[in-house]
Amino acid sequence: MNVPRLLLASLLASAALNAAPLPESQKIDQLLRQDWEKAGMKANPPASDEVLVRRLYLDIAGRIPTLDEAQAYLSSKDPEKRSKLIDTLLASDGYTSHMFNYWADVLRLTDNVKGRITAEAYEEWLKQQVKTNTPYDQFVKNLLTTEGGVWDSGSIGFWQRDENKLDHLAYTVQVFLGTSIVCAQCHNHPFDKWSQMDYYHMAAFTYGMDTKSRGVDFKNKTSKGMALDKKVVQAMSKVDRKAYRDKMQAEKKAEESRLNREDIQQVKRTMQAVMKPLRYTSAEWQEGKLPSLPPDYKYPDAKPGEKVEPKTLFGKEAVIKPGETRLDAFADWMTSPENPRFTTVIANRMWKKAFGVGLIEPVDEMTDSTVASNPALMAYLGQLMIENKYSLKAFLRVLYNTDTYQRAATTHEVPLGETYHFTGPILRRMSAEQIWDSFVTLSKGNVDDTVDDENTRLHQYLDDLSMFLGTIKSKGAEGLVEVAKKGSAKLDANQKKIDEKKARLDAQKEKGMDTTDKAKALAKEANSLRKSTENDILVSLVGKDRAEDLIEGYRPEKTEKEKRPKFDRKALEKMTKEQRIEFLKNYKREGMGLTSRASEQPSPARPGTFLRTFGQSDRELIENASDEASVPQALTLLNGPAADVINNPASKLNQAMAKAGSPAQQIATLYQALLSRAPTSDEQAILDAVIQERGAKAVADVTHALITGSQFLFVQ
């Protein structure tokens, strides 16, 4: 066999293809080479084109390449094809989908929460940021300083994620500054230098974010609230002082004619249920609000219950510029290139994304004694990030274009306790999302254009909410009194009716009649009367159309019922009876629901589904994904509908196989589709024997064997 010669030729060919690399990439290679020399190592062998095309698609676009995509790359003789593919993939919506999954894990973005509308808007916002490659420092700043309603910006979801703002601060510091301070919320940190007071000093920067309000509070505007500090008044000019005093007098007069407490209470009560759609949709910043030390604070430097002023953990102080809030100052401090950890953390995260392991591990437990495994390289990467103005795409582009990235994956695991010298990337299992997205690709081809489809329903509903809140705000308590009185009266009248009916039922029950069904019917009636009164109030406030929309609520059907792939009935006829029954059973049940990428599914997927079985993060804890093998995973691939993706006549793969012709050619296509390569000579020998032995069953055998084989799941 001409294997050695072919191998040599392909090696030379790939070496020649690495034409004109970026100077920044070269610099990284150089820093690594210096480290290898010191350690007495050298680079891994170069990765073949086949390995590289599969890896690039998975690493950047989060899925395997389609047959056509892989073919196009492999057959191209363009010496620049690697860097061109990298650029193409970085610009694709595959990148958007894949990077979205990354940040959703880090930010614990989940739509399985009460404030569903906000979570969905947050997801959309995040995809937007990823797609437009918002500079990372700006991205973080946007997250931190966002406020208002979800219709203003989905990013308020960042604050809505945790009701407890003390906890939220710990996650913020962990994610963006790579520092773990969560222990210090309740006592001085047991392993690091942070005290409980340090924790509260930091929490003082973010404590004023209120996410509980529905955006409006029914309070009388009292003149008290308008009063200015005495010193300020004294310092005013004579003219200003007179104007101020006049204003205060007018207010006091108006106050007398305002609503009494009872009316306000009635408004609150009536509007409570009506305003339910507005829950979890706002984030309001209160500049004056500071945290207090807990009642069991036990250290001598302060007393329990004392208010704590803001102070940064390290680096410079956060200076509040005129017109800025303390939250703005906090965000500036955190995202500044001068912050000792902000840049290192993101550079290290992106390095880990490309190479599988960080220069600093773990990525979010840095202490003063943390040293990168290659300090010169870490410093350069930080510099690179700043030079590229925190453009993640630009930064990643440099990494993917290094000679080192384009080497074969290291063939052995680095044992715990040893330093990894990055002679190439490490071998990684695909993430749950990559596995799912790869099955989608096999079934439907490249569906990147369905990522982040325009969600008109979402925006319509947000618009309704915005208008609703606006109406309530502009009317205020005074404007709503009439509506409230009417609504209240109606509720009372309805209740009276229901009470009468109930009394009659109770009498019947006393006589021994079985009133269970009638009681249920009455309960239903009571409920619908209540709802209709609330709806009437809503209609009187925002008009019929908007009211109907708000009543309908936001319930996106992310189930794949409408999106199920249609199958060719004729192909169905060709199957045996058992195959048909099996096929239809799986198609009805779920058919794996292989219609869209993981980023378009509920976040996270529900327990027991494919994505969760393969270790998708539950998004309750930061980066909680797992890549470990489990028996349910094996069972899914062995007996679940995973192989149906091939059997389904509508699947792209099935269509390609149908075109392929002989069993040998079909199997060759299978290898290209699943592994982006041809069988090795050893494999070919086995395959030839299988075809001989198994005849018509051979193709199905090999399909099943490859899907349950480990190499499909790993990124070489």
Next chain:
Amino acid sequence: MKNLLHSCDDVTRRDFAKTIAKTCLGVSVMSALAPRGFAAPFEGSSKAKQAATAKRVIYLYMSGGMTHLDTFGCVPGADTMGGTKTIRTSADGVQIGELLPHTAKMMHRGAIINSLTSTQGAHAQGNYFQHTSYAMRGAIRHPSMGAWLQKFQGKGNAELPGSVIITNDSKHPGGGFFEAACQPLLLNDPARGLQNSRRPGALSESDFDYRLGLSARLDQGFQQAYNYTNVKAYADVYKDAIKVMKSEDLDAFDLSKESAETHAEYGDGTFAQGCLLARRLVEHGVRFVEVNLGGWDMHQDIAARLPERCGDLDQALGTLLTDLERRGLLDDTLVVLTSEFGRTPKINQNDGRDHYPKAFSSVLWGGGIAGGQVYGKTDKGIEVTENKVSVPDFNSTIAYALGLPLDLVLYSSTKRPFTVTDKGQPITSLFG
């Protein structure tokens, strides 16, 4: 100078979590079950311990906040009872709500605790607290009782999961920070059996076996080229999966093996089937099974909604208890009935009851409990007047029945110390 890079003595969060292909269904039994941790006492935890009187637990969770006054926390004659009347039970002097006649026949084996009290009045927080004895925070997921049981005492049947939870709650804490092998199996649908555990109908056994062999052969090059723990794990896991598929104990999940009469006795619906499945699972050696019944969050029209909900509960629960006793299992099976909180003594303007954690009720049957008693009291379901029981106290009573060490500290991957029920103190007087 501490070098946190891959340092072997510093177990980082993710290294800690790395295990080899062993899961709740993994056949390989967890050897090193000796829990990590010092014998150093955890401040405040109970030191009480007994030889286990319960070998297994069936944990019936009423989600949404089960009203106490209309079920087990009745105060006959009080104006807070709503329209609910009480009935006598098989236990002298003990009365429960009229909507639970089947259960009433088994109260001679049960102990009602009417003095539960909590501060967690929201569903998510209350639910989490009841299941774990710790407050819900985003920095960690605590394990629930089934996982602790497996951690301390191992599985009852090596080929089945250590604990099984039959629920629709997608946020159940499950096994929390414990490793994969201690994670419970979560089932949505008890009737469906174990997902993907049977060969597809159209595939013959010989074809199935052939493909397995072929897969291993085609995978060989890759397996030999890469020396990674996880790579090997993905070869080994199939061996474990086959063992599960061929295991006779899988029948435990097959409800069709029960007669039509038995099905009729338990009733229709997910909860009834869940209880039947729970009985089968414990017979096959699963030591902790949770079954969830939802729909208790009756903010409106409670009098109209209770009959159906209580009906579902009563039929399944009554049958389960009778069934366990008939099979001689009730003596060492602890059956638990609980919820996240109770409901307001005052009926609200929508004829319902709202959340009420200040006083509520739970019940324990079998497993060493001295039956026919009521522990703790409220005035009219409003305030606990005698023998306050916190949620950790309640859970530590379950742990005590199982003979678990209440003060043994285990560490999460973030190096935080925990005990099975934090500082809960068991109600030892309940045990006969």
